[in-house]
Amino acid sequence: MKRILSLLLIVSLTAGSQIWAAKNVALTAEEAIAMLEATSIAQNENESRREAGIKKMAYPALIPVEKGFEKNYERTLINWNWHEILTRVGATAKPNNGSMRDAYLYYLTLRKISNVPVGNTVYRNVGARAFFDLFENVELYKLPLESGKKVNNRFEHFDLYLHELADMDINERQKKAIADIGNNLTGFLVLIYATQISDYENTKKSFSNYKNFDEEVRIVETWANSESFSNTSEHRKLLIEAFGQETYTRWETEHPDLITANRMLGIFAIQLATNVLHSGDKARLDSYKRLFDDLFSNDMPAELFKNEAGAIKNLRAFHKKYLADIAKAEKKAAKGK
Known part of the structure; x- marks a missing residue:
């Protein structure tokens, strides 16, 4: 009986670790950059329409990505609000x-x-x-x-x-x-x-x-004197190591939402950069811990680690639709000539 209970305990613990463990997704820097920049362009266009009171979004395929973020990144959203306060x-x-x-x-x-x-x-x-x-x-x-x-x-x-x-x-x-x-x-x-x-x-x-x-x-x-609540030097180092200095410099002017932890795409950029650089679970989790290491944000590494595979999956799906829409528009324009 004791052996049966021991086996059941081992099974339950193993199952629990499988639920918790995030699966590293193979990702190149080039693919990550393309996905992030496309999503940044799409989100900015959608935001412009929202501000103008236009209901029809330019990129409706991005809406499920945004809703998924609101659902799965509770601690991140709390820290955004806390940073503002x-x-x-x-x-x-x-x-x-x-x-x-x-x-x-x-x-x-x-x-x-x-x-x-x-x-x-x-x-x-x-x-x-x-x-x-x-x-x-x-x-x-x-x-x-x-x-x-x-x-x-x-x-x-x-x-x-x-x-x-x-x-x-x-x-x-x-x-x-x-x-x-x-x-x-x-x-x-x-x-x-x-x-x-x-x-x-x-x-x-x-x-x-x-x-x-x-x-x-x-x-x-x-926090009060920073635009973001991440460890600034570690954040910058991560993005440059993953995507290169040239990309980071370009993002500073063209896609600033990708280099701050205070925006959805900035969080996605952190997750994608971490997956580009590290394949091991511990290495990725440690990377998140270096970015969010104070009393207020030290609950974020687990959240980012847990949701990274889903983030990559959702961005890939959106990017595929984004490219398909561009190809469709170009084909339609060519026919009209």
Whole structure:
């Protein structure tokens, strides 16, 4: 009986590894370049039509590729959104005379209150929205202090403002918040924090004392000052090794969507370049890990590794249709002469 159970365990583990293992697909640099450039041209044309409000796409065969990406690249999509948010958060540091640490700390603290019910409606992401209302446009809300005290930056000014509100009775507190901020969600959230000032301070303290917080701040600074969240030097090195310096230089001007990790085609370019250079599973996974090696993006290598065969298959199918359509159009044009 024990032997049967052992055999069953071996079978189940083997099956699991087969499900997980990505199969390397034979791919030349020339084929990869042709597929990527064709897809880039097609996507740009489709985007132009979308922006112009034209429903009929120039390359409808690309739509299933885009939908497949949205379905299978969840972590990538999350990191795209996170990169956009952190870029905005980082941009608030200088105009508020604060540091990147200040900006990130106050963003996390205010974001802690996410959903706020008002009557029958639940407003979502209120804390994050309030942060940007308060710190993205420093002229929008002056937040005058009753004490007239001077502080080092506007983040500390906000703390002092909350404490002054907290010291008032509820009626005076509401009256001042509405006068200074308005009868809106941001004003409502400020009142919540002033009323729960101890919780506010404890939340800020817990984030500040978090063991990885300073490392996260370093990553925020890197992400906020970069167009992409990949390891820039490793990313560039990968594409040049796989496709050549001449191709990379041309892509910088003609196909910039192929050299950033913030676009679907940039992710595909990473996967295709990795498959051009490495046939072994470990080598490919390690390559992805070198590109996405920080606390925020280190869950991406597994996702890219898992989906690489599907990406190549889909791009090959699209490229075949793309070339067939060109041949068909040329044949039709020749007949018309």
